Amino acid sequence: MKSLIPLCILMSLIGCGASPKKINNCNFKAIKGAEFVLRQMDYPHDLNAITLGGPLSGYFLHTIPRWRSSDMLRLEYKEKVNTHGKIYKMPPKEDFPSGVKITQGEFTPIILEDCTVFYSKNYTRYTRNKFVENYVERAYFIEDLKRAKGYIGKNIWKKLSYSSNHRKLATNEKGKTFDILPYEKLEVIGIDTRIYNHIEGYTPFFLKVKDGKGNEGLVKYSSEAIYRENPFNNKGWSQKSIRLIKYEGGFVGMNKSQAILAWGLPLNTRITKSLNSTNEFWFYGNLTSIMFSNGIVSMISM
Incomplete structure (x- = not known):
């Protein structure tokens, strides 16, 4: 399973002193680049909050690659749900603005289907303080979704970890989980692309699964979360x-x-x-x- 890539959330438009770059006469379908979709999500925070150090500080796309508030623009995310975008390979003349100093690989240019260009910061707490190339938060990628659909009708095994939730099957309802046995076989029955605040950690989306008792829940679509084959088969262990x-x-x-x-x-x-x-x-x-x-x-x- 390839590295899974997440996208910075777009929030309500406010005057931030910078405007997004728009490519005139562009053909979005013809643009080459990994395509993603902005996900539906729960909204726990005040959508009108402005404080950069507060809960919305990670919910920005940059109009140019800096952290100053004058260089940011916030858009109404609810209006952008299910919007498509692509990782954007800019022509040389449309590269980062002159005089902007950035860490190599720190930002990913992205273009939305309305042909506006933003910069997504390749950083998140889920990467343990490391930069990840072409990291786009709060989105799922089309190729990942196509690959995950091949899991439907097959079995997976949830990995154990030091987390206290590794023997729990999360659901889309807050406070509702199901106990499962360690390495219990789970049948994949669908996919859920929504972001839920009550499910810890990041994932590009979830696999909908059913346990042996018929309980339905969600498992993160990630090579770090699941095995596609029973990990104890053919090991010769007692x-x-x-x-x-x-x-x-x-x-x-x-x-x-x-x-x-x-x-x-x-x-x-x-x-x-x-x-x-x-x-x-x-x-x-x-x-x-x-x-x-x-x-x-x-x-x-x-």
């Missing part, structure tokens, strides 16, 4: 080992692939070396850490 991985947080003597199944990917790692061994530490957000000695788990701290 039933005791599988049970410990699923229900007990693993065991001393695990290898790295087993540790990932038990705890998910770590937030941070550290390696120390001595004459006789290499020790690697995996750290998780719930104060759990795992130590590997020469690639085998030698200690689990919970």
Whole structure:
């Protein structure tokens, strides 16, 4: 599954001192570039808020690639839901305004179907403070949606992680979840592209799934969230080992692939070396850490 790309929200038009660039006589359909769609979403914040440091500070598209308020324009997002746009490869003469200094890869030019050009900042807390090329927040990409439709009618397995919600099946109703077994088989029955405030973390959209009891819920469409095949098939592991991985947080003597199944990917790692061994530490957000000695788990701290 390719890297999934998100889009900065457009909010109600206010006088910000800058106007979006518009390409005259453009043919949006003929423009080459990855195509995205602005998603429907919940609106938890005051849509008229102006404070840049407040909850709306991440909801801007830039008219030119700077952070100053005079360089931003906010549009009414509700009017733009389901609007199409594309990653825009600007001709040399239409590149960033002269005198603007930016970090390489910090902004992505995008063009909406009305031929207005904005700059989406390639940064989000979900990327752990790293810039991601061609990152467009609050949107889903057409190619990702086409790929995800191939999941419908097939089974997936939700990955375990250090999150307290990894054994819960989220739904589109706030406060309503279903308990599921670790690595329970889930049938994909559809796709939901809405952004829900009560579901933590970012995803380009959700897979609608059904568990063994017939309960329907949502799972993030992400290689970090799901397996497309049963991860325990054809491993040759004992039933005791599988049970410990699923229900007990693993065991001393695990290898790295087993540790990932038990705890998910770590937030941070550290390696120390001595004459006789290499020790690697995996750290998780719930104060759990795992130590590997020469690639085998030698200690689990919970």
